[in-house]
Structures are given as structure tokens and as C-alpha cells.
Amino acid sequence: MTEEQxxxxxxxxxDYTIRIMGAVTEDFHEVVLSIVKNHDPEHNGEYTVRDSKKGRFQSVVVTINATxxxxxxALHEELKNSGRxxxxL
Structure with a gap:
């Protein structure tokens, strides 16, 4: 890989924006926000949710204070290990 690449x-x-995707469940966004709070205790709790066209999947977008x-x-690892x-991205 060259210097330009x-x-x-x-x-x-x-500020670092993360999109987290999973199957639609009633508490998916709550699980995601709980994990986010573990890694950014100052997180303001703001998020956006978007369902897929067929309504099977959901994305939660949060912006954290990345240190x-x-x-x-660690945040990525805990999200992936949650099983949800x-x-x-």
C-alpha cells in the first residue's frame, strides 16, 4: 500500500458516528444504547433508527465521543459479541 492509499x-x-445493524426486536435499540454507554458514559442518549424495506432488520445510528x-x-467487539x-459500520 502506498502512502496515498x-x-x-x-x-x-x-465525534464518531456508528451504524449498528441487527434483526428487528422491540429492545434492539436499548441493547445497542446500553453497550454504547459502557464505552462512552457521557453519551447523550440520542440515536436514530431505520427499518429495512421489508421490516426484518433495523439500523441504529449513534454518535459517540471517541477517545x-x-x-x-472495544465497542465494536462488545457489539459483535452481544449476539444481537x-x-x-
């Missing part, structure tokens, strides 16, 4: 570095701290790569890795999350 490397992904840009993120400067921390920063560093370890925090983002299919994808994190």
Missing part, C-alpha cells in the same frame, strides 16, 4: 488517521477526541482506537475496538448485532 493509506486510510486517513482519525484525530482523537472526536481513541482502543475504545472503538449483525454488522457495525
Amino acid at each position: 493509506k486510510a486517513p488517521k482519525i484525530e482523537f477526541p472526536c 481513541g482506537e482502543p475504545q472503538l475496538r 448485532v449483525l454488522m457495525v
